[in-house]
Amino acid sequence: MGVTDVGLMTVMTYHAFVMKLSSSIPTPGGSGGAEYSFTSFFGMVLSPDKLVIGLILWRLITYYSCTIFGAIAMIPFGRRKNRQLGGNK
Numbered sequence: 001m002g003v004t005d006v007g008l009m010t011v012m013t014y015h016a017f018v019m020k021l022s023s024s025i026p027t028p029g030g031s032g033g034a035e036y037s038f039t040s041f042f043g044m045v046l047s048p049d050k051l052v053i054g055l056i057l058w059r060l061i062t063y064y065s066c067t068i069f070g071a072i073a074m075i076p077f078g079r080r081k082n083r084q085l086g087g088n089k
Contacts, residue, residue, distance in 0.1 A: 035055060
């Protein structure tokens, strides 16, 4: 994204705080709180246009990728359960 003046430790620290804060929000996936805390921390070091792109990429990587990979991993279990119930062979 072209950001070179922010160190890896700073990004990791911000991410740790964002994850900690979003896990304390009682909504599925910390929705709302995760985005707010991300913009609060990373807004200090990113321009608004890069912040929006970073937020979308961050949310895709940290939340939706787990949901997608989990669904893919569950496909064999669903097929096995279907066979046990007398479904298609």
